[in-house]
Amino acid sequence: MGNVSSDSAxxxxxxxxxxxxxxxxxxxxxxxxxxxxxxxxxxxxLLAAAAVQPGERVLEVGCGFGAVAYRLGELAGPAGEVVGVDVSGPMLEVAAERAADLAQVSFRHDDAQEGDLGEASYALAVSQFGVMFFADPAKAIGNIVSALRPGGRLAFTCWQDMSLQPRIVVPAAAALTHIPVPEMDQDFWGLKAFSLADPQAIEDLLGHAGLADIRIEPATSPEYLGSDVADTVEFMRRTEFGQLLFADVDNQTAERGWDAVATALTDHQTSDGVYLDGAAWLVTARREPA
Ligand SMILES: C[S@@+](CC[C@H](N)C(=O)[O-])C[C@H]1O[C@@H](n2cnc3c(N)ncnc32)[C@H](O)[C@@H]1O
Known part of the structure; x- marks a missing residue:
């Protein structure tokens, strides 16, 4: 999957x-x-921190299937404009369908690191968990900052360290009572989700890109995982994280591991579904005024 550079792996x-x-x-x-x-x-x-004003022009980075773009569009109103940028064709197809009746929202298939996002065009750039996957974060953040007008705002969420995520630690700890700790391939793309886990690294990245008023706040939220324990386990079994966890064990051992995961999840079942906390950084900053 993907290209692995020879020197940095x-x-x-x-x-x-x-x-x-x-x-x-x-x-x-x-x-x-x-x-x-x-x-x-x-x-x-994220929406509260972004504080979109009616009439604003907003860039959403890594907009995925448009759930946030649609909300941004409502807040920007008919006099505003929201442009969602993403590299995922399958997700953008869904996004385009969702925004069909909201004229101020549009989507572009483009790479936020390498693409032309425009110069000083936006009052605000927003991203929900879409800024951790860049191979060259400095270049990508620089590109996004260039697209902001002087004085323009940046607001994004990114994940804290994987070890601080109950949504991962609770099922993984249960599984590890039956299986050895798997050797996680450092090339696995999913680990990139935690590439901005260090708040000092975020501050350095944004500072070097010419941003000021940098605020990095911890944010936790219960994350819906499934309608019940069985649905949640089925979902986890389909994920690459789930498959990697059990990659090195025989089927019987894997089944015992998944049973342990199910038992651990039972404590987190509510009348509304299974929830475990996620831990993020909520980051805001501002491009220096001209
Ligand atoms: C974890 S998903 C989040 C999607 C969406 N923001 C949400 O919260 O549902 C990360 C998103 O970032 C996008 N992405 C990854 N690298 C990107 C890049 N270089 N330029 C633009 N989007 C990118 C992915 O395609 C994906 O849609």
């Missing part, structure tokens, strides 16, 4: 684009309602 940009434009994008489309519900708490925090 990291996915290059084209490789990561290929991931999202291919099967991973299709998987997200298949689970679009689950993912939208999963991140709904973070969406509200």
């Amino acid at each position: 990291e996915l290059d940009n084209a490789g990561m684009v290929q991931v999202w434009d291919g099967q991973v994008g299709r998987d997200w489309v298949a689970e679009q309602d689950r993912y939208a519900r999963m991140n709904a708490g973070f969406t509200e925090m």
Whole structure:
């Protein structure tokens, strides 16, 4: 999957684009309602921090299937404009259908790191978990900042460290009572989701890109995982994280591991579904006025 550069053993940009434009994008489309519900708490925090004003021109980076773009469009109103940029064709197809009746929202298939996002065109750039996958984060953030007008705002969420995510740690710890700790391939694209886990690295990245008023706040939210334990386990079994966890064990052992995951999830079942916390950084900053 993707191209692995020989010296750094990291996915290059084209490789990561290929991931999202291919099967991973299709998987997200298949689970679009689950993912939208999963991140709904973070969406509200992000929208509050972004404070979109009617009439503003807004860039959304890594807009996926458009759940946030649609909300941004409502807040910007008919006098505003929201442009969602993403590299995933399958997700953008869904996004375009969703926004069909909201004229101020449009979508572009483009790479936020390498593409032309325009110069000083937007009052605000927003991203919900869409800024961690760049091969060259400095270049990508620089590109996004260039697209902001002087004084323009940036607001995004990104994940804290994987070890701080109950949504991952609770099922993984249960599974590990039956299986050895798997050797996680550092090339695995999914680990990039945690590439901005270090708040100092975020501050350095944004500072070097010429942003000021940088605020990095911890944000936690219960994440919807499934309608019940069985639905959640089925979902987890389909994910690459789930498959990698059990990659090195025989079927019987894997089944015992999944049973343990199900038992652990039972404690987190509510009348509304299974929830476990996610831990993010809520980041805001501003391009220096001219
Ligand atoms: C974790 S998903 C989040 C999607 C959406 N923001 C949401 O919250 O539902 C990350 C998104 O970033 C997009 N992405 C990854 N690399 C990108 C790049 N270089 N330029 C634009 N979008 C990118 C992916 O295609 C994917 O839609």
